[in-house]
Amino acid sequence: MITLFPSQGDFCATAKKHLHDQQVTCLQQLQTLNEALAQRGSEAMTQLTSAAEVQAQQLREMEATSAISLGLTSLMDVDELLTLIMDNSKEVMRAEASSLLMLD
Numbered sequence: 316m317i318t319l320f321p322s323q324g325d326f327c328a329t330a331k332k333h334l335h336d337q338q339v340t341c342l343q344q345l346q347t348l349n350e351a352l353a354q355r356g357s358e359a360m361t362q363l364t365s366a367a368e369v370q371a372q373q374l375r376e377m378e379a380t381s382a383i384s385l386g387l388t389s390l391m392d393v394d395e396l397l398t399l400i401m402d403n404s405k406e407v408m409r410a411e412a413s414s415l416l417m418l419d
Contacts, residue, residue, distance in 0.1 A: 372407075379403035 386399040397415060405413040 376407050379407045 367408050382403050383400055390399065391395045397417075401413045401415055405412075
């Protein structure tokens with residue numbers, strides 16, 4: 316006797332195997348996507364941190380420029396003005412010390 320259709324048990328086993336294979340494939344794809352998302356999140360966080368550092372440096376520079384500009388217009392004592400400029404320059408450059416050589 317020749318059967319054209321597989322038995323119901325064979326069909327169910329084949330369907331279960333197919334579903335299992337699909338689940339495995341989907342889980343692998345999800346894992347790959349999750350890893351890629353984690354990597355992109357890490358890269359974005361690094362870029363944000365870098366941008367925040369750049370902005371902080373720019374803010375320090377702008378504050379120093381503003382303080383020096385105010386000093387230029389309000390201070391009459393040259394030594395006091397030079398001290399202000401050196402202190403602000405040292406802060407912007409994140410230096411521990413600074414010096415200025417003046418020639419007569």
